[in-house]
Ligand SMILES: Nc1ncnc2c1ncn2[C@@H]1O[C@H](COP(=O)(O)OP(=O)(O)OP(=O)(O)O)[C@@H](O)[C@H]1O
């Protein structure tokens with residue numbers, strides 16, 4: 384199948400803004416990467432979104448937040464007029480997979496009308512409805528990235544956002560739906576506790592370039608104690624809330640700020656090291672993406688703690704700022720082709736599932752969907768048909 388030119392957009396948990404990035408793909412192989420851009424939320428926009436965090440559709444302030452998200456995306460995505468398809472993640476406001484619900488603000492139907500192009504959105508609902516965690520969804524894209532960089536041996540991607548998550552990929556298994564082609568799970572805390580202590584002590588949103596942590600000393604006893612948390616004994620796939628270690632980490636937060644930052648950095652490295660022991664086979668390298676890769680204290684600690692080389696994804700020609708936006712462009716194409724987007728080994732879902740609604744602008748004929756219906760590989764339950 385000819386590659387589709389798709390643009391993906393992601394509004395992450397740090398609420399800084401929206402990333403957009405284009406790729407050409409058939410939903411299996413990456414043909415090439417395209418342009419990318421970023422639009423920061425204004426303080427006013429951010430406060431509207433923040434007011435709606437933890438709320439569900441129909442509750443106060445959610446409609447206002449959705450409008451902010453839709454408007455920001457419409458502005459950022461308008462210049463991508465050549466893209467044939469849009470993958471729109473939206474902004475997660477609430478996520479409760481145990482109650483089988485998740486909520487990303489922003490209506491893809493509205494965006495389809497405004498942009499005049501098909502929009503794939505609501506990527507997580509089908510997965511949680513089938514008992515999955517609804518996250519992470521990027522692993523399918525990591526599998527494609529591993530093949531794009533020509534990896535021969537199993538490797539791992541580590542995303543360092545608010546929490547850390549690892550994807551183990553066996554590139555020899557070219558069909559990602561194959562058993563043991565992928566394994567993904569959250570490793571433990573990442574930037575969130577460091578950001579919180581920087582805000583509390585310094586009035587800064589994060590520890591720029593690891594300056595605070597690099598001044599401090601690690602408290603090894605508290606690292607060992609945190610690593611005894613029951614989460615580390617659970618088998619993957621497994622996932623975490625942003626603040627899951629707030630109580631367990633109170634003793635670390637009580638240290639002087641530089642020691643606390645250094646100790647959290649050591650916790651990040653120790654939890655990733657532990658995560659590697661839960662993988663089917665040791666990866667030959669760890670490729671780091673997400674904002675935490677820009678913190679030298681974290682990269683140094685990972686390098687010292689891990690048995691394999693640790694490198695930012697830029698080393699293999701990928702873009703660590705745009706990987707998530709690219710992932711939702713890629714996933715949009717998979718949804719349009721009826722291919723699965725999550726698997727029992729990535730989200731714990733009971734069966735592989737293609738999650739995502741497709742919204743078309745008025746009057747557009749659904750050519751791609753016809754192709755998907757004829758595709759013999761279309762063997763997954765699809766969210767669109769279940770509605
Ligand atoms: N120069 C830097 N030095 C240290 N840390 C940094 C730097 N740049 C970014 N970060 C960290 O990365 C975080 C942002 O990471 P990222 O953009 O991956 O988050 P996100 O996409 O919003 O999160 P998630 O992936 O959890 O949705 C910041 O909050 C900060 O902690």
Ligand SMILES: CC(=O)N[C@H]1[C@@H]2OC[C@@H](O2)[C@@H](O)[C@@H]1O[C@H](C)C(=O)O
Pocket residue numbers: 395396475478485517518519520521522544545548707
């Ligand atoms: C529910 C939700 O929005 N989860 C996000 C969040 O941000 C990072 C991490 O937590 C990851 O699990 C996920 O996003 C990425 C893009 C994912 O699904 O792979």
